[in-house]
Amino acid sequence: MGILEGKKLLITGVLMDSSIAFHVAKLAQEEGATVVLTSFGRTMKITQTIARRLPETPVVIELDVADQEHLDTLADRLREHVDGLDGVLHSIGFAPQGAFNFLEGTWEDVSTALQISAYSLKALAVAALPLMPEGGSVVGLTFDAKFAWPVYDWMGVAKAAFESTNRYLARDLGPKSVRCNLVAAGPIRTTAAKSIPGFEQFEQVWDERAPLGWDVNDPVPAAKACAALLSDWFPATTGEILHVDGGVHAMGQ
DSSP: OOTTTTOEEEEOOOOSTTSHHHHHHHHHHHTTOEEEEEEOGGGHHHHHHHHTTSSSOOEEEEOOTTOHHHHHHHHHHHHTTOSOOSEEEEOOOOOOGGGGSTTTOOHHHHHHHHIIIIIHHHHHHHHHGGGOOTTOEEEEEEOOOSSOOTTTHHHHHHHHHHHHHHHHHHHHHGGGTOEEEEEEEOOOOOHHHHTSTTTHHHHHHHHHHOTTOOOTTOOHHHHHHHHHHHTTTOTTOOSOEEEESTTGGGOOO
16 A cells, blocks of 8 residues: 555645656656646647646646635636545746846746745645645755755745744644645755756756765655655654755765
8 A cells, every 4th residue: 555545635736747846746656646737828729738747637627826816716626536635745936037036026027936936835835725624745856955056046036925924824824734845955956946047057066066976867755755755654744844955954165
């Protein structure tokens, strides 16, 4: 029996089969879970196509985390497909190109990055909460925000806000027996990474700095960590950031 046997999971962010979210969905199905995916707008057809590469083709529902109506109706629309949710994967991030220039980024650019990449964790968790029983799990993906990384700029600030949001969610959802944790993955060649100008700077040095080494083309280690946190194997862990980066976070320069 798989570690996610009988679980019902909502997974966001499946755009390509190279994405961490895709591999979380794949592992979840292999471990016995029922999976529902989200997408919206022009990317719906892309997600529906990629979904057919999973062991079982899941339902894809529309969810734009910047659309309050989508959030308000999420639970009712999910009830058409599942009778509850045991876990949610937040794999959502976006910043306009202007946000990748720290000194010149406008508030319009920055506020968009903060809404989509940080506030949406709270928004998604609250929207899913009516379907989550005790023991539910919210898991998000981050890129370690302790440092001022090259090229990351306002997206790095958004990730710092994201990590703080996770801690406050852990505080407020803990009494409802819902856990909230993040996986801080090393750089992976995903659609999101390709949208960041100069992201190859991370790729060039990460393997050299990682004690365990690092493969920018392998999303599976991070996906396994997400699957474990969505399972019942971490019943007393919340507000945590689990690093899956080959050990870079623990090393000096």
